[in-house]
Amino acid sequence: DAKTTQPTSMDCAEGRAANLPCNHSTISGNEYVYWYRQIHSQGPQYIIHGLKNNETNEMASLIITEDRKSSTLILPHATLRDTAVYYCIVSPYTGNQFYFGTGTSLTVIP
Amino acid sequence: EAGVAQSPRYKIIEKRQSVAFWCNPISGHATLYWYQQILGQGPKLLIQFQNNGVVDDSQLPKDRFSAERLKGVDSTLKIQPAKLEDSAVYLCASSSRVGGFFAGELFFGEGSRLTVL
Numbered sequence: 001d002a003k004t005t006q007p008t009s010m011d012c013a014e015g016r017a018a019n020l021p022c023n024h025s026t027i028s029g030n031e032y033v034y035w036y037r038q039i040h041s042q043g044p045q046y047i048i049h050g051l052k053n054n055e056t057n058e059m060a061s062l063i064i065t066e067d068r069k070s071s072t073l074i075l076p077h078a079t080l081r082d083t084a085v086y087y088c089i090v091s092p093y094t095g096n097q098f099y100f101g102t103g104t105s106l107t108v109i110p
Numbered sequence: 111e112a113g114v115a116q117s118p119r120y121k122i123i124e125k126r127q128s129v130a131f132w133c134n135p136i137s138g139h140a141t142l143y144w145y146q147q148i149l150g151q152g153p154k155l156l157i158q159f160q161n162n163g164v165v166d167d168s169q170l171p172k173d174r175f176s177a178e179r180l181k182g183v184d185s186t187l188k189i190q191p192a193k194l195e196d197s198a199v200y201l202c203a204s205s206s207r208v209g210g211f212f213a214g215e216l217f218f219g220e221g222s223r224l225t226v227l
Contacts, residue, residue: 034214043114043201043218044153087152095141095205095212096165100152 003027003090009105012082018075020104022088025069030092033064035073037084038103044087047073078108112136114219116202122225128190131222134183135204141165143216144177144187145201153201159185192226199223 005023012018024033034049048055048062050071055062061074075082087103115134123129135142140161145153156175158166162182170177174193179185189196200223203216 032214036216043203043221044216045218046215049214085152093212095207095214095216096158097155098143098158098216099155100145102152 003031003099004088004101006086006088006101006104008102009107011107011109012075012078014080014108014110015077018073018078018082018106018108020073020075020086020088020106021070022072023070024088024090027068027090028092031090032093033062033068033071034089034091034098035060035062036087036089036100037082038087039081039084044100047086078106080108080110082106083108114202114204114217116200116219116222118222119220120223120225122227123192124227125194126191128188129192129224130189131187131200131202131224133185133187133202133219135185135202136206136217139204139206139217140182141205141207141212142179142185143203143205144185145203147199147201147221148195149198156187189224192224194226197224197226 035047036044038044050062064071085103085105087100091098142159144156147153156170157177159179162179177187199221201221203218205216206213
């Protein structure tokens, strides 16, 4: 079963930052936080992952709290193409138990 | 580099019939995952292979579902007999290992959409 809790849905204005929260209060020391997104009718797509330090790539930034019990995915300038379901996943470094939850449906509004 | 290939893309069967889905992962990827995604839900992990060995099949309904990856490359997922509630998209994903460790990214195929009537 998924070890994360996410809001069911969120809206964001185009061009603004989208901040997607995730709670993972039972995370273990060897577990990473992964974010994926799924655009309608496609397979999930990797966004970013981290262990305890904040991470940034060309798609997004990942902020993990110091106690690692929650994280936030930040899309700095949301576009209409960012409308998708976003999944937060907690999984050990082995890549095992890669369980998806129900995710957050993000709608970017023009 | 070629992505994860799946077939068929669409399949319609009647309940109690059988169906098989095929997946060819990205070349060199040792880990292969099968997920079931019912409409409106997140993907559910059915089975994970590491080479040709099963790592996790805890959520696979073993009375009707089976999967194999005999040569550690491509894989087949079978449902026999199918039920109405098996209507879903079946997603295959693969991942690589770097220095023996999970590289951090799963690559998904386009999925096989099953409708059971």
